[in-house]
Amino acid sequence: MSTPSFASLTTLRVGGAPSALYECASAASLAETVAKLDRDRVPLLVVGGGSNLLVADGELDLAAVLVRNEGISLDDDLRLRAQAGTEWDAVVAYAVEHGLGGIEALSGIPGSAGATPVQNVGAYGAEIADVLTRVRLYNRETGADEWVDASSLDLAYRYSNLKFTSRAVVLEIELQLAETDVSIPLRHLGGERVPLAEARESVLATRRAKGMVLDAADHDTWSAGSFFTNPVVPSALADAIEAQVGEERMPRFPAGDGQEKLSAAWLIERAGCPRGFPGEGAPARLSTKHTLALTNRGSATAADIAALARRVQDQVRDAFGVELHPEPVWVGL
Template sequence: MSDVYAQPTAAAQPASTDDLAQYTTLCLGGPAGRVVSATNADEIVSRVREAGTEILLIAGGSNVVIGDGGFPGTVVLVRSRGLRVLTEDEQTVTVRVEAGEPWDDLVAATVRNGWSGLECLSGIPGSTGATPIQNVGAYGQEVAETITAVQVYDRTAGAVGQVEAADCGFAYRSSIFKYNERWVVLSVDFRLARSPLSGPVRYAELARALGVEVGDRVPLDQARTTVLGLRAGKGMVLDAGDPDTRSVGSFFTNPVLDAAAYEQLRQRANGLGEPPAWPGAGGVVKVSAAWLIDKAGFGKGYPGPEGTAISTKHTLALTNPTGTASAQALLTLAREIRDGVQSRFGVTLHPEPVLINCTL
């Protein structure tokens, strides 16, 4: 096993116990009872064991909404870093990536090394350890396609173990890790193709931006650069100078409807055009949440309380532009949107981020 890159490990240090807003991309969240950091897998396990039952792990903080009351227990800041090659041959390479490794740093490294499979996931904020939890996906790729195993600390068994990909329960923006506190992700294994070209381009918007047909392949760096441009145009790449990026990215998942529910939606959308939709296995249809939100009357820049708003660039992102709003204000806006879509179309939107000590 060879190191591709790794940062030196330092001793875990207690961190500030100020409001948790400083650790989230939404800049929301009240105080924690205790905040500590961990810089490698052993320290993560040690911190979790010491903390007992009330524990919250934060790495990138890009897919979490923390309530104004904060979190009364221990918050562990996951700061582990590094990537190493486990196995390789002429066609593939399998790499193990630490949970705290910034996701886009990993994607950039795979593109530099000529490893294909993650390039369309460029620009997504957050950490590598969060990706199997949400089964992160964008522009026609999702991590379930390349993850082979997840190394975890099993809090029930009190032991470190491994969950094979087939046992991860991967589904649309979900996995067995999302709603179960039993497992703490320590690192993730990915099997990637050795190729200078991307996987087949599946997403029509990306294909148009690349000037190719759906199913074509393009150089890895071209795919990455184009995805980064598309995401930046929607305020979906973290930028301190862009208030629209004070968000969790897509706040709602695209609803998945059975055939009958989709037909009802089409009838209720009469006169508004055909709802953008993508057929799935078993006769289900995934529908564009952004389209539903917009057609229900919540356009880009739609204002909420305390300065919160829908992004000026993308209707799926709810933002805290000034960084001074409360979590309650953002959730009030989210409820208004959810209820408005339900009233207009009969479709219920569900939040994509994890909600901590708050509800929608």
């Protein structure tokens, strides 16, 4: 039987075949597998839900290590632990069902629990850094299986020191939640706090409307979610862009030290890349629901996705002098 390709292991549904595939159903198995491959000097890629990966086409000289250890537990101090391979949205559903607040705004984000600290996932006014206390890691440099404090991960906007480094593999995460009847203030509701279950449904409805909840029948969800991070630029450049476009209420948010965070989606649209860009017939297109998602319309290759990403980057740079940075990890491209 042939080895499954990365097209079957990622939400973008593109990518070639790994040299070998290892499915790890426990934290111990995951650590042992990575350790053995490292000892044998076999290049590898750790794959959870595959929602943040853009993997090259063709035969790939690397092994795929699938994170499939699952499970959720809760202690008396309301510390929730989730095995790395647990579906992230199942963690959120568990918390909401048990009347625990703090992650309801992160409903519907695809992928596994182990991936959440790697890029400090966030949405609608919340991010994993708000509740993450510790992470259990297999340290590929020392061989240690150890719990480390969240403070050691340098968590920032869509960043941790685990991202792009491959220095360690997440085995388990620990979150500090709180008993509550109402949600955190939700950005998409203007800062309103609502009952937890209502908050979750509201977030899911908003994400579905943007094609950000996985649906095999909807090509707008054959994506890696938001493909570019929101750029942080000097306030003077933000002023210049606002004057250039000539629209009121350009999305801009203080980012400290004379910097402001702009909306990547807003910039993409005003740089001449509307929803569905570059148009019917293209195998890779911007989502018809949200310009921040690059989508596979059913026959795209990794090269098609990469080419579209570069085209969007070029147009935004040419129009506004702003460099957009991809959020997914590119492998072999």
